Amino acid sequence: MGESKKTVREPLFRIVKRDGISMTAKVIIRVVAVLLALIADALFIYFVTGLNPLDVYKVMFQGTFSTSMRFMWAMRDLASLLLIGIALAPAFKMRFWNVGAEGQVLMGALATAAVMVYYGGKVPNALLYIAMLVASLFAGALWGFIPGWFRARFSTNETLFTLMMNYVAIQIVACCVNIWRGQASGLGKLNMKTKAGWFPQIMGHRFMINLIVVLVLVFAMYAYLRYSKHGYEIAVVGESENTARYAGINVGKVIIRTMIISGALCGLTGFLIVGGRDQTISTNTAGGDGFTAIIVAWLAKFNTFYMALISFLLIFLSKGAAEIASAYNLNDFASDIIAGMILFFILGSEFFINYRIHRKHSSKEVR
Amino acid sequence: MKKLIALMLAAVLCMVACVAMAAELKVGVILVGDETEGYTLAHMNGIKAAAQSLGMADNQIVWKYKVPEDQTCYDAALDLVGQGCNVIVSNSYGHQTYMVEAASEYEDVTFVAMTGDFAAISGLSNFKNAFTKIYEARYVSGVVAGMKLAELLSSGELSAEKQPNSFDADGNVKIGYVGAFNYAEVVSGYTAFFLGVRSIVPNVTMEVMYTNSWFDIDKEAATAEALIAKGCVIIGQHADSTGAPAATQKLLDAGNICYSIGYNIDMLPTAPTAALTSPTNEWSVFYTELFSAAMNGEEMPADWAKGFDADAVAITTLGPSCAEGTAEKVAEVEAAIRDGSLKIFDTATFTVGGETVTSAPCDLSFMDYSTMTAIYEGETVEAIVDGAFQESTFRSAPYFALRIDGIVEDAQ
Numbered sequence: 212m213g214e215s216k217k218t219v220r221e222p223l224f225r226i227v228k229r230d231g232i233s234m235t236a237k238v239i240i241r242v243v244a245v246l247l248a249l250i251a252d253a254l255f256i257y258f259v260t261g262l263n264p265l266d267v268y269k270v271m272f273q274g275t276f277s278t279s280m281r282f283m284w285a286m287r288d289l290a291s292l293l294l295i296g297i298a299l300a301p302a303f304k305m306r307f308w309n310v311g312a313e314g315q316v317l318m319g320a321l322a323t324a325a326v327m328v329y330y331g332g333k334v335p336n337a338l339l340y341i342a343m344l345v346a347s348l349f350a351g352a353l354w355g356f357i358p359g360w361f362r363a364r365f366s367t368n369e370t371l372f373t374l375m376m377n378y379v380a381i382q383i384v385a386c387c388v389n390i391w392r393g394q395a396s397g398l399g400k401l402n403m404k405t406k407a408g409w410f411p412q413i414m415g416h417r418f419m420i421n422l423i424v425v426l427v428l429v430f431a432m433y434a435y436l437r438y439s440k441h442g443y444e445i446a447v448v449g450e451s452e453n454t455a456r457y458a459g460i461n462v463g464k465v466i467i468r469t470m471i472i473s474g475a476l477c478g479l480t481g482f483l484i485v486g487g488r489d490q491t492i493s494t495n496t497a498g499g500d501g502f503t504a505i506i507v508a509w510l511a512k513f514n515t516f517y518m519a520l521i522s523f524l525l526i527f528l529s530k531g532a533a534e535i536a537s538a539y540n541l542n543d544f545a546s547d548i549i550a551g552m553i554l555f556f557i558l559g560s561e562f563f564i565n566y567r568i569h570r571k572h573s574s575k576e577v578r
Numbered sequence: 579m580k581k582l583i584a585l586m587l588a589a590v591l592c593m594v595a596c597v598a599m600a601a602e603l604k605v606g607v608i609l610v611g612d613e614t615e616g617y618t619l620a621h622m623n624g625i626k627a628a629a630q631s632l633g634m635a636d637n638q639i640v641w642k643y644k645v646p647e648d649q650t651c652y653d654a655a656l657d658l659v660g661q662g663c664n665v666i667v668s669n670s671y672g673h674q675t676y677m678v679e680a681a682s683e684y685e686d687v688t689f690v691a692m693t694g695d696f697a698a699i700s701g702l703s704n705f706k707n708a709f710t711k712i713y714e715a716r717y718v719s720g721v722v723a724g725m726k727l728a729e730l731l732s733s734g735e736l737s738a739e740k741q742p743n744s745f746d747a748d749g750n751v752k753i754g755y756v757g758a759f760n761y762a763e764v765v766s767g768y769t770a771f772f773l774g775v776r777s778i779v780p781n782v783t784m785e786v787m788y789t790n791s792w793f794d795i796d797k798e799a800a801t802a803e804a805l806i807a808k809g810c811v812i813i814g815q816h817a818d819s820t821g822a823p824a825a826t827q828k829l830l831d832a833g834n835i836c837y838s839i840g841y842n843i844d845m846l847p848t849a850p851t852a853a854l855t856s857p858t859n860e861w862s863v864f865y866t867e868l869f870s871a872a873m874n875g876e877e878m879p880a881d882w883a884k885g886f887d888a889d890a891v892a893i894t895t896l897g898p899s900c901a902e903g904t905a906e907k908v909a910e911v912e913a914a915i916r917d918g919s920l921k922i923f924d925t926a927t928f929t930v931g932g933e934t935v936t937s938a939p940c941d942l943s944f945m946d947y948s949t950m951t952a953i954y955e956g957e958t959v960e961a962i963v964d965g966a967f968q969e970s971t972f973r974s975a976p977y978f979a980l981r982i983d984g985i986v987e988d989a990q
Contacts, residue, residue: 278660284653328948393947396759397647397672400679403946404953489649537642542612 225569237564244560248553255552260545267535267549274534275527285526287418290425291484293522295497295504297425297432298476300513301469302355303505304436306449307362311373313501314380315354315474317494319481321384322350323408324401324492327485328391331407339408344482351478352471354380359470363463377501381494388493400490410487418487428476433515445469477501510561528554603665603872605629605639606658608651608677610670612643615793616842617818621669621692624861631862632869647672655680659687665872667865668692670792671763671975674707681705688878690868693763695975696944698880699954706878708864709974711885713770714915715857716814717922719839719893720774721911722855722904723812726837727751727779729901736811736835743809744835750783750984753812754805756798756822757788760987764788766969766976767816770922771839771857772985775812777927778907785810787988793818799825806836814839823849837899844894856894863890883974886915923967928982938962940977 253264260267275285295312302309323343330339358372392398402408413419436442444465448455452462484496503525511517532550536543607625611618622641629639640661642654651673658666659680667690668677674694681689681702690706691697697707730736731751738745744752753775757764772784787805789797798821802813806829813836815822826838827849838849840856864882871878884890896904914920925935942956959972969978981987 280656280660331949391948393945393950394761395945395947396761396763398948399672399675399946401946401948403675404951491648493648495646495648537640540641543644 221571223571225571227567227569229565229567232564240560240563241557244556244563245553248556251556252549252552256549260539260541262539262541267539270535270538271531271549273538274530274532281530283416285523285530286422287416287488288530289519289522289526290418290421291480291488291498292500292504292507292526293519294421294425294428294480294483295477295500296507296511296518296522297428297515298473298480299504299508300432300515300518301436301442301445302473303508304449304513305445305466305469307359307466307470308370309355309358309373309470309473310370310502310505311354311358311376311474312477312504313497313499314373314377315351315477316481316484316497316501317377317380317384318354319347319351319478320485320492320496321380321387321481322346322478323482323485325387327401327408331402332405336407340486343408343486344479347478347482347485348475349478351481352475355470355472355474355477356467359467359474362470363466384492384494384496398491398493401485401492402490406490408486409490417490418483421483421487424479424483429515429519436513436515441465441468510558524557525554603634603638603869604661604663605634605869605872606642606655606661606663606666607639608642608645608654608658608666608668608673610645610647610668610673611793615818616820617792618643618669620842620859621861624859624863624865625667627862628865628869631866632873634869645673647676649676651676652679655689656683659684664688665690665868667868671695678702678705688872690878693975695973695977696954696956698973699942699944699956701954703877703880706880706882707974708868708878708882709970709976710859710861710864710890711883711970712857712859712891713766713922713969713976713978714885715859715891715893716767716770717774717915718908718911719814719855719857720771720776721778721907722774722893722896722900723753723771723814723837723839724775724778724782725901725904725907726854726899727753727775727782727811730811730835731779741809741811741835744811745809746783748781750781751779751811752809753782753784753814754802754808754810755784755786756801756805756813756815756817757786758792758817759790760788762979763976764816765981766978768814768985769928769978769980769982771814772982773922773927774911776984777911782984784985785988786985789817791817795819795821798822802826802838803829806834811835812837812839815841818842820845820848823853827852840894846895846897849897851897851899853897854900855896858892858894860890860892863888881974883970885970886912921966923969923978925962925965925967928984930980930982932983935967935980936962938967938980940972940979942973942977 256262256264256267275281295316299309299312326343326346330342354376358369358376361367361372362369388398410417410420444460447458447460448462448465455462485492507518507521510521528550532546535541535546535549609618613619613622640658640663645651645654647670655666655677665688669692671693674691677689677691678700681704685704688704690708693709694707697705746752755768757768768786775782787801789801791797798817798819802822802825805813813822813826823838823840823845826836830836830852837854838845838852839854842858843856845853845856868878938961939958940961941958943952944954946953961967967978969976
C-alpha cells in the first residue's frame, strides 16, 4: 500500500467531494454559471449566427413572457414535465432507476383515450371522467408494478426492464392509433364532434385542471416523502436494502408499492395530457418528457419545489429556443445550441457545488 | 370630460388599427418541416416567390418550422394570431383539425389548411383548403416512364431473357411504386401515374408498397430495393425523400435495369442517370392568388384546386436517360390535358374487377374512424360524369379511391 502510494504520480487536479456548502456560495456559483453561459452564448451568437446577442436574449425571454397566452402555455407544458418528475421522485429516492416514465405516461394516456373512444357520448360526462381517471391510474400502475414485482421477486435489473417497457408501450400505442385512424392518414382529435371526455374550460383553458393537480401534488409529494412513514421507508431502502431489512422493513413490499405509486402518477399525467392538453393520443404524447423528467427529479434531489424551478428553466429554454428559430428564421439546431449551452453551464455548476477541485501543489500540506 | 376624451381616443385608436389591418397583410406560416425536407421546401419557395412577386416585405411573413400535427399546431396558430397575422397557412394534412379549432375562435383571420379535406363542410367561412391537381403531373410523369419502357422493350435491352423476373406470367412488364399511406391521396396519385405509363405501354402491371410515413429516407430506399428485387423496372413514388431514387441509382449502377420517377424536387442530383423526372407542385400559383386576394379584400373559395390549366403543377427537367421524343410527347399530353381533350381518369382506360366503372359514389363527409361517426356531414356525390372520374372538383383534396385492375397493393 505504502509502496504503491509512492509510485503513483499525483494528478494535477484532484476532485474532492464537498462536505457542505453555504447557501451564499451556492448562489454565487449558480449566478456565475449563468453569467458565463450568457457570455459563451453571446460569443456563439455573434460569431456563428452574426446576430446581436442582446436582441437574441430578449427574443428568448419573449418565448415565455411576451404574452399571457405564451406564459400559460409554458405553465401547461411545465405541468406535464413536473408531474412526471413528481411521479419519479419516490422511485428514485428508493434508488430504483425507473426510466420507464415515458411508457407509463403513454399507457395512462392510452387507457384514457380508449375510454374516450369507446364510452364517449354513451355514458354521462361525470362518469366518463371518472372512468378515464381510474383507467389511466390503473394502466400506469400496472406498467410500474410489472418491473417492480420482477425486481422484488427476482432482482431483475430495473433500468433495462423499465426502459424496455417504454418500447412495448410505444408499440401498443402505435398499434391502437393505427386502428383508430382508419382510412385517414392521422388520428386527429378524439371525439371531435361531441367533445366527450375533453376537460371543461376554466378561465378559458382546458388545461387549468392540470395546473391545479400539479400544484396540489407538489405539496402532497413533498409531504409524503418527508413526513410519512412510507417516505421514511423509501429513504431507508434507498440508502441500503440490508439496513432496511435489518430494521424490519419489508423491502419487496416497499419496492412494489412505490413503483405502483410512481406508475399510477405517470398514468395520471397521461390522463391530464389527453383530457386537458391534447384531446388525442400518439406515440409522441409523452414527447420525451418521461426522460427529461429524470433530469428534473435528480437535479432537484427529489425536492418537489426545486423540481418546479428546474422544470420551469427547461421549459423556458425550449420555448426560448423555438422563438429564436421563428423570429430570426434560424435553423432550430442553432437555437437549440443557444438554449443547450445555458443548460450545460447550469448543470455544470452543480458539479462545483458538490465537488471541490484540488490543485496538485496547493493541497500538499493537507496531506 | 376625461371619460369622453378617453373614449374618443380609444375610438380613434381603434379606427387607426382597423385601417392598418386592412392595408397590411401579415401571413403566418405553419410548416411541418423545414428547408431540409423537400415537401416543406417547395411550400417555402412558393410562398417566397409569391411574396416577391407581390412586393411583400420580409416582416409580413412569420414562419413556424417543424410544427408537428398535434396541439403544437393550435398553439402556433394562436401565437401567429397574437403576432397580428391575418392569413395563416399550414402545409400538412394533419394540421387541419387544429387549424379549424383556431378558425372557429378567430373569425376575422383566414386559416388555410393545405391539402385538408373538410373546409367546405365545416360551416366556417374563414377556413379554407387548397390542393393542386398533382395527379395530372403524375399522369405526365407516367407518360415519361412509359416512353422509357417502350424504348427499353423495342431496343431489346429489356426482354424476358435478359431480366426474366421483370415480366409476370402473362408477359406484363412490372413497375413499382413507393407509397406513403394507403389512402385516397396516394391512390389517386399512383393510379394516375399507372394510367400514364399504360397509355404508352399497354401491358404493364404495378405493385404498390407502403412505408406508412411521409418522410423516411431509409424505409423508402429499402422499399425501392425490394420492388427492384421483384423485377420492377420503373419506381414511382409518393413519399417525400430522395431514398427511392438513390436506391434505384445504386441498383442501376450495379447492372439492373431500373429507373426512377421522383416527387416534388428534381432528383437528378441524387440519381443522375436513374432519374427520369419528378411530378411537382408549383405552390407559388396558389400563394400568389391567396395573398393578392387577401390584399384586395376578396374571398378565396373554400376549395382551391388547379393543375396544368394554371401551371400549378409541372414535371421537372427530363433526365438524360429519358427516351428519344419524350419532350415532344410530354408537350402533346400536357396540351391535351389543358384543353380538356384528355381526361386522366377516363373510364374507358381502366376497369375495376374486370368491369368498366359506371358509378362511383363518393361520400365527402369527414369521418372519425375511431367511433365511425361523421365529424362534418358531407353529401355523397356521383364522381363519374361524362365517362370520367371527376377528381378534385367536388373538393380540393383527392377522393379517387377505386382500386383498378393491373395494380397490386401490398398488404400492410
